[in-house]
Amino acid sequence: xxxxxxxxxxxxxxxxxxxxxxxxxxxxxxxxxxxxxxxxxxxxxxxxxxxxxxxxxxxxxxxxxxxxxxxxxxxxxxxxxxxxxxxxxxxxxxxxxxxxxxxxxxxxxxxxxxxxxxxxxxxxxxxxxxxxxxxxxxxxxxxxxxxxxxxxxxxxxxxxxxxxxxxxxxxxxxxxxxxxxxxxxxxxxxxxxxxxxxxxxxxxxxxxxxxxxxxxxxxxxxxxxxxxxxxxxxxxxxxxxx
Numbered sequence: 138x139x140x141x142x143x144x145x146x147x148x149x150x151x152x153x154x155x156x157x158x159x160x161x162x163x164x165x166x167x168x169x170x171x172x173x174x175x176x177x178x179x180x181x182x183x184x185x186x187x188x189x190x191x192x193x194x195x196x197x198x199x200x201x202x203x204x205x206x207x208x209x210x211x212x213x214x215x216x217x218x219x220x221x222x223x224x225x226x227x228x229x230x231x232x233x234x235x236x237x238x239x240x241x242x243x244x245x246x247x248x249x250x251x252x253x254x255x256x257x258x259x260x261x262x263x264x265x266x267x268x269x270x271x272x273x274x275x276x277x278x279x280x281x282x283x284x285x286x287x288x289x290x291x292x293x294x295x296x297x298x299x300x301x302x303x304x305x306x307x308x309x310x311x312x313x314x315x316x317x318x319x320x321x322x323x324x325x326x327x328x329x330x331x332x333x334x335x336x337x338x339x340x341x342x343x344x345x346x347x348x349x350x351x352x353x354x355x356x357x358x359x360x361x362x363x364x365x366x367x368x369x370x371x372x373x374x375x376x377x378x379x
Contacts, residue, residue, distance in 0.1 A: 139188040139189045139190055139191075140188070140189050140224065141187065141188060141189070141224060142187050142188060142189040142190075142191070142223065142224055142225055142304070142305050142336040143185070143186070143187040143210055143221070143222070143223050143224075143305065143336070143338070144185075144186055144187075144220075144221065144222045144223075145183055145184055145185040145186075145209075145210070145219070145221050146184055146219055146221070147182055147183075147184055147218065147219040147220070148180055148182070148183045148184070148206075148209065148216045148219035148220070148221060149178065149180060149181050149182055149183075149216060149217050149218040150178070150179045150180040150202075150205055150209060150214070150216055150217050151176050151177065151178050151179070152176070152179060153175070153176055153177075154175045154176075154177050178360055179202045179205045179360055180205055180209075180360045180361075181360045182219075182361070183202075183206065183219075183357075183360070183361065183362055184362075185355065185362065185365075187336060187338060188336075189224070189304070189334070189336055190334040190335070190336060191336055191337075191352065191353055192327075192331045192336075192337045192339075192350060192351045192352050192353070193337070193338045193351060193352075193353045193355060194338075194339050194341065194347040194350075194351040194353070194355070195207065195338065195339070195340045195355050195357060196341075196342075196344070196347075196354055196357070196370070196371065197356055197357040197358055197363075197374075198358075198378055201357045201358055201359060202357050202359075202360040203340050203357045204231075204309050204310075204340055206357065207231060207307050207338065207340055208231060209221055210223065210227075210307055210338065211227065211229045211231060211307055213231065223305060225303075225304030225305050225336070226255065226301075226302070226303045226305070227303055227305040227306075227307065228254050228298045228301050228303035228305070228306055228307070229298070229306070229307040229308070229309075230294055230295060230306075230307070231307065231308075231309045236249065236250045236253050237249075237250065237282050237290065237293075238282065239281065239282050239283035240281055240282075241281065241282060242278065242279045242281055242282070243269075243272075243274055243277060243278040243280065243282060243285070243293055244265075244269075244278050244279055246282055246293065247261065247265060247268055247269075247297055248261055250294070250297045251264070251268075251297055251301060254297070254298075254303065256301055264300045264301075267300055268293075268296045268297055268300050269296075271295075271296040271299070271300070271322075271326075272292040272293050272295075272296035273319070274289060274292055274293060288319070292319060295323055299326055299330065303335070304335060304336060305335070305336045305337075306327075306330065306336070306337045307337075307338050307339075308327075308337070308338070308339045308340070308341075309339075309340045310340055310341055320346075324346060324349070324350060327339075327350055331350065337350075337351075339351065344371055344374075344375070348368060348371060352367070353365070353366070354366065354367070354368065354370035354371055354374075355370070356370050356373070356374050
């Protein structure tokens with residue numbers, strides 16, 4: 138049996154919602170019984186094992202907790218309770234252009250971003266032309282990032298992420314940005330990574346696209362796993378939310 142790449146064990150994630158202190162008499166009368174902070178539970182007792190080489194889609198309506206779970210896997214945020222462990226080098230595409238500096242050029246940002254993923258300058262030098270070629274941004278690569286469109290941001294971010302030789306790739310809806318040609322190119326590259334035994338976890342509302350790419354689907358509903366399995370999960374999800 139393949140080893141686990143990601144283990145989510147009894148994970149709960151709470152966020153505190155703070156309220157401003159009432160500043161007028163009317164606000165004091167209306168909000169007299171409001172606490173200074175309410176606790177909002179986004180995920181509750183979630184357990185999930187993802188094997189090495191699996192391609193898994195997290196599905197669910199907005200606010201169900203799927204993006205929060207992906208951020209927990211990346212260790213951008215940490216569980217309130219429970220534990221998440223990952224085995225292998227991990228790269229993520231969770232927020233468009235995260236790690237990019239707007240005043241530096243695309244080329245400079247490739248070095249900064251790839252260094253965040255743990256590559257040395259020599260390793261980035263070897264991959265630089267491949268990153269630029271895949272992004273299709275050669276004529277703009279020495280322009281400041283702030284002059285890029287959101288689609289150009291996505292091209293560069295994706296091109297860096299797939300060239301750092303990570304064993305686990307986490308993607309959150311970022312492929313919804315950009316033109317149809319580049320989206321198709323991204324999914325073709327993900328197919329290639331999938332076939333090379335990389336572990337991929339993707340959050341997307343594009344069910345048809347993830348149906349082609351993924352072999353396992355995890356439906357998250359109101360912070361809990363409602364269903365976990367093959368394409369039947371999407372069929373059941375569509376009956377309820379379609």
